[in-house]
Amino acid sequence: MPTEVIAPPKLRRIALAGNPNAGKTTLFNALTGMRQKVGNYPGVTVEKKEGQARLIDGAQATILDLPGTYSLTPKSPDEEVARDILLGLRADTPAPDAVLIVVDASNLERNLYLATQILELGLPSVIALNMVDVATAAGKTVDAGQLAHDLGCPVFPIIAVRGEGLDALRAELAGDLPIPNPPALDLPPALESARTQLARAIETDSDNAADVAVTSGPRGIALRLLCGNASAATVARVYGENVGRVLDEVRAQNKVRPAQESGPRYKMLGAVVTNALEQSGRELSQDFTDRADAILTHRVWGIVAFAAIVLLVFQSIYTFANLPMAWIEALQTHSQTFLSAHLPDGPLRDLLVDGVVAGVGAVLVFLPQILILFFFIGILEDSGYMARAAFIMDKTMGRVGLHGRSFIPLLSSFACAIPGVMATRTISSRRDRMTTILIAPLMSCSARLPVYTLMIGAFIPERYLFGFLSQRATVMFSMYVLGVVVAMAAAYVFKKTIFKGPPPALLLELPPYKVPAPRNVIVTMWERGSQFLIRAGTTIFALSVILWFALNYPKPSPSQLAAQPDDNARVALIARNSAAGTVGRFIEPTIAPLGYNWKIGVGLIGAMAAREVFVSTMGTVYSVGANTDEESKPLRQKLGEDHWPDGRPVWTTATAISILVYFVIAMQCVSTLAVVKRETNSWKWPIFMQVYMTGLAWIAAFIAFHGAKMFGL
Amino acid sequence: MTLADLNPGERARVLEIKGDDEAADRLMEMGLVEDTPIQVIKFAPMGDPMEIAVRGYHLTLRKMEAANVGVEKL
Numbered sequence: 001m002p003t004e005v006i007a008p009p010k011l012r013r014i015a016l017a018g019n020p021n022a023g024k025t026t027l028f029n030a031l032t033g034m035r036q037k038v039g040n041y042p043g044v045t046v047e048k049k050e051g052q053a054r055l056i057d058g059a060q061a062t063i064l065d066l067p068g069t070y071s072l073t074p075k076s077p078d079e080e081v082a083r084d085i086l087l088g089l090r091a092d093t094p095a096p097d098a099v100l101i102v103v104d105a106s107n108l109e110r111n112l113y114l115a116t117q118i119l120e121l122g123l124p125s126v127i128a129l130n131m132v133d134v135a136t137a138a139g140k141t142v143d144a145g146q147l148a149h150d151l152g153c154p155v156f157p158i159i160a161v162r163g164e165g166l167d168a169l170r171a172e173l174a175g176d177l178p179i180p181n182p183p184a185l186d187l188p189p190a191l192e193s194a195r196t197q198l199a200r201a202i203e204t205d206s207d208n209a210a211d212v213a214v215t216s217g218p219r220g221i222a223l224r225l226l227c228g229n230a231s232a233a234t235v236a237r238v239y240g241e242n243v244g245r246v247l248d249e250v251r252a253q254n255k256v257r258p259a260q261e262s263g264p265r266y267k268m269l270g271a272v273v274t275n276a277l278e279q280s281g282r283e284l285s286q287d288f289t290d291r292a293d294a295i296l297t298h299r300v301w302g303i304v305a306f307a308a309i310v311l312l313v314f315q316s317i318y319t320f321a322n323l324p325m326a327w328i329e330a331l332q333t334h335s336q337t338f339l340s341a342h343l344p345d346g347p348l349r350d351l352l353v354d355g356v357v358a359g360v361g362a363v364l365v366f367l368p369q370i371l372i373l374f375f376f377i378g379i380l381e382d383s384g385y386m387a388r389a390a391f392i393m394d395k396t397m398g399r400v401g402l403h404g405r406s407f408i409p410l411l412s413s414f415a416c417a418i419p420g421v422m423a424t425r426t427i428s429s430r431r432d433r434m435t436t437i438l439i440a441p442l443m444s445c446s447a448r449l450p451v452y453t454l455m456i457g458a459f460i461p462e463r464y465l466f467g468f469l470s471q472r473a474t475v476m477f478s479m480y481v482l483g484v485v486v487a488m489a490a491a492y493v494f495k496k497t498i499f500k501g502p503p504p505a506l507l508l509e510l511p512p513y514k515v516p517a518p519r520n521v522i523v524t525m526w527e528r529g530s531q532f533l534i535r536a537g538t539t540i541f542a543l544s545v546i547l548w549f550a551l552n553y554p555k556p557s558p559s560q561l562a563a564q565p566d567d568n569a570r571v572a573l574i575a576r577n578s579a580a581g582t583v584g585r586f587i588e589p590t591i592a593p594l595g596y597n598w599k600i601g602v603g604l605i606g607a608m609a610a611r612e613v614f615v616s617t618m619g620t621v622y623s624v625g626a627n628t629d630e631e632s633k634p635l636r637q638k639l640g641e642d643h644w645p646d647g648r649p650v651w652t653t654a655t656a657i658s659i660l661v662y663f664v665i666a667m668q669c670v671s672t673l674a675v676v677k678r679e680t681n682s683w684k685w686p687i688f689m690q691v692y693m694t695g696l697a698w699i700a701a702f703i704a705f706h707g708a709k710m711f712g713l
Numbered sequence: 714m715t716l717a718d719l720n721p722g723e724r725a726r727v728l729e730i731k732g733d734d735e736a737a738d739r740l741m742e743m744g745l746v747e748d749t750p751i752q753v754i755k756f757a758p759m760g761d762p763m764e765i766a767v768r769g770y771h772l773t774l775r776k777m778e779a780a781n782v783g784v785e786k787l
Contacts, residue, residue, distance in 0.1 A: 071742045075735050107770045110744050140769075257733060262741035266749070289771075299758045391773050395759035398775075404762075505736040505778050506762050507743060510771040 122217020152181030359544020401495030
């Protein structure tokens with residue numbers, strides 16, 4: 001008897017589209033829960049989010065969260081991805097089987113601008129009319145039935161943040177969605193004739209006759225191709241040679257401007273909105289937002305509140321993270337002790353204890369700070385405050401040619417440049433985004449803190465200036481300020497030279513304030529935390545192992561080791577003879593002008609993996625055992641006893657200041673370089689970053705060292 | 714007169730968007746097309762950018778961009 005093999009039905013792929021701030025993320029999280037996959041679209045630095053949604057009766061669907069966009073005429077890589085997917089132009093992502101369009105009921109007209117552009121493409125669609133509660137509070141009543149009638153597409157009122165109306169939506173998504181029948185859009189004559197001509201080509205080109213979108217939405221597709229920059233070659237590949245040719249012709253004939261579509265579309269929407277929207281006089285939510293903004297964007301109080309919020313975030317990153325960071329460190333120490341006790345003495349044990357566990361620990365220890373940072377970023381973003389932060393900071397950032405949106409990535413970089421660089425994705429202008437990426441690592445990240453603590457604790461005497469100002473705290477604070485000043489100067493130079501061009505438009509929506517959804521905040525923390533662990537963890541882990549080998553091999557001969565008086569001297573000899581020690585001695589002439597000897601050189605090599613590795617590497621080189629932390633007294637003493645061959649002490653206050661300045665400015669983080677490579681899709685920028693930052697650091701450390709010596713330090 | 718010349722609280726009607734760059738396109742997509750009524754809400758603490766109400770929502774833009782929006786005071 002023949003066995004019948006039933007292939008599991010392929011999951012329907014539904015694209016989730018909508019304006020920024022329409023609650024797209026909230027709906028995505030509500031439909032998919034934690035069953036999400038975050039990646040990147042190949043070739044561009046746009047995040048790809050996919051999730052499995054359980055619908056009804058066991059039916060499932062894959063939801064593809066498109067980047068938020070205001071229109072399908074793209075002006076940034078994100079928006080281009082959204083347009084390309086809906087038109088099936090991306091080779092790596094087939095056009096979706098259906099589209100779920102999120103529309104903010106409290107901001108109907110502008111949201112419908114995008115919604116109608118999508119409906120015209122002819123893909124099976126459904127509209128989720130979100131935030132009906134916010135609309136009601138704003139005195140706006142939307143007649144969903146009327147809207148569905150006028151747009152020719154099912155409309156489901158929902159409150160995504162409370163999960164209301166989602167069951168009906170799930171049931172609809174599980175069935176066969178209708179092809180929409182949106183109202184006709186009257187265009188100016190020139191654009192209209194171009195649209196008709198191209199639409200005819202799309203319809204008649206045999207390649208795609210069976211394609212549902214092509215049979216139902218050729219005019220919509222034609223308009224999107226006309227008002228956009230998609231390459232004719234790609235269009236020819238997807239829609240057929242003839243369509244590509246006609247597109248080229250039409251583009252050559254009359255210069256179509258995307259804006260020619262805006263007036264007529266808003267005119268059409270005016271009629272739709274008049275029919276479906278009832279506006280009463282009461283505006284509660286705008287009332288609340290107005291009252292909050294009376295303080296939060298006030299001339300004086302706005303700045304005070306902003307400073308207070310930034311300070312709170314900053315303070316939290318450092319204080320609340322202390323306890324979990326101590327746990328992670330304790331866990332690391334316990335694992336090391338456990339491994340040391342249970343493994344036989346030998347290279348394998350050393351590799352595991354000093355290389356692997358120490359390396360993994362070095363990464364893990366920053367996780368609490370990253371989570372706390374993204375907890376706050378999640379809350380600030382979801383509540384609507386982030387747009388106000390850009391509103392307040394734009395003028396200041398504008399002085400060095402940056403966008404208000406650059407502020408948050410730079411703030412994030414105080415914790416770690418990796419999430420900071422990842423956060424630049426919200427900046428649509430490439431020039432601005434690149435400038436922000438290039439200066440982000442100049443913010444003093446938490447990995448510099450152990451180095452600052454060691455240097456300041458060992459070489460800056462604790463005194464009180466003016467009776468209350470701690471000298472050590474002042475030096476520490478100065479390091480943060482130095483980083484910011486250098487970053488601003490660098491941004492200014494970049495915007496005048498390599499990223500020269502007109503300042504980008506700001507054009508940000510200031511959404512009404514709302515209570516942040518806990519689920520959104522948690523998902524943000526989860527995503528960023530796991531991305532950090534995977535991306536940074538693999539690099540630092542691998543490098544720690546390599547570095548461990550470089551610091552331990554090749555080993556000196558047993559007779560040389562036996563000749564040493566004690567264990568400490570043996571460790572020091574191993575470090576001197578090792579590959580890293582050899583390189584350290586080789587580079588000594590280039591770092592001697594900064595006041596560093598080869599031992600510090602080895603520390604700098606170690607710091608390439610991660611800056612804080614400097615501290616433990618110095619511990620190894622100065623042979624006080626690898627488990628050195630910055631508070632250990634012996635290391636401080638050993639540093640003071642080190643001398644140049646001519647008898648001068650290596651470590652003076654001037655040396656310490658030179659090292660501090662060097663660590664503020666130099667690029668010493670392979671993980672950041674790896675992330676920058678990913679985000680910019682090129683080795684050019686990480687290499688440029690390494691060269692310009694380290695070059696600047698050398699010059700600044702040179703000046704600091706000799707300046708400090710002139711003051712007799 | 715342009716949007717940049719208005720004071721907080723003043724209402725106006727959009728007459729035209731000058732320029733033919735992406736910024737002008739985006740202004741129109743955001744709803745600033747001919748005949749749209751708008752109101753200036755306030756200026757940022759440092760005097761720039763500005764906040765306006767248009768089509769039932771609030772938008773912030775720089776004075777430099779606002780100078781490309783020709784308006785008629787209402």
